[in-house]
Ligand SMILES: Nc1nc2c(ncn2[C@@H]2O[C@H](COP(=O)(O)OP(=O)(O)OP(=O)(O)O)[C@@H](O)[C@H]2O)c(=O)[nH]1
């Protein structure tokens with residue numbers, strides 16, 4: 001049985017783990033074993049989870065407990081976080097690829113901690129040739145969140161193209177764009193989408209599907225491993241097409257596919273792809289759980305954040321215009337202010 005190590009980063013990562021992790025842990029035969037980790041600059045979100053699984057980031061320059069969240073500012077603890085994450089990975093022995101282990105990093109792009117922790121983990125793992133999938137939650141609901149989301153996407157893109165010079169693979173959601181009534185409902189909807197995406201990921205990476213071997217899984221998350229087809233360093237998204245229905249976004253460029261089907265299916269994927277493989281779900285437990293969702297086409301696509309990036313940039317410009325509209329003209333009284341600041 002293969003293993004997914006899930007790094008839940010920052011407040012959103014840890015909150016989401018509370019909603020989805022026990023379900024992922026109880027999927028059973030035909031799915032991955034899952035190992036959770038929690039990383040934050042704050043202890044405030046860990047309540048209810050085993051505190052010994054929390055990696056609390058503290059700075060060596062401060063006394064323990066000095067860092068208590070980043071307050072939505074990505075720069076606040078970034079130096080300490082970047083330094084600490086290498087130690088985190090070394091401490092857990094993630095120095096080389098382990099054939100049966102895959103890493104998943106869950107985080108919000110819009111806060112001040114997860115948005116630094118997670119890209120640092122991802123780029124370090126990819127540098128060490130370890131396959132990793134990022135689950136990125138953007139939020140364009142307010143100025144600070146929108147700017148952070150834009151800059152987190154830019155960070156991942158930059159790391160991929162200029163830093164590690166390897167493709168990075170993510171699944172992306174934007175809380176604000178989820179179609180539900182209230183803000184909390186939108187988060188819940190995104191959480192349930194993450195649960196289904198990670199359930200499918202767990203099935204896909206389990207190693208229990210006929211005709212999809214370990215190398216097929218590794219190459220999907222680390223497509224730089226291919227020699228014959230060339231996938232340029234950039235950000236790539238995974239799209240999951242359920243029940244054989246391909247909902248194609250015409251901006252996306254579909255590249256590599258894996259189809260998971262159950263024995264009853266007559267799966268066929270009508271997309272032009274650089275590489276594609278059909279795999280058969282063989283575990284009876286997995287067939288019973290996934291029967292209504294198969295065939296599932298798991299497709300790696302390029303250009304998937306181009307539209308979102310444009311939208312985020314436009315929204316940030318709107319917020320900047322609001323800030324520029326703040327009048328700083330003096331509101332004069334009838335006399336000058338005295339030394340205490342009083343105007344009479
Ligand atoms: N989908 C979803 N989003 C969440 C959840 N909890 C928090 N968020 C989103 O996460 C964003 C805030 O980021 P956090 O992850 O809390 O921030 P952080 O990484 O802890 O950083 P700091 O608190 O600034 O140190 C907001 O956009 C929230 O909407 C959740 O359970 N589900």
Ligand SMILES: [Mg+2]
Pocket residue numbers: 010011012042069070111113
């Ligand atoms: Mg937080």
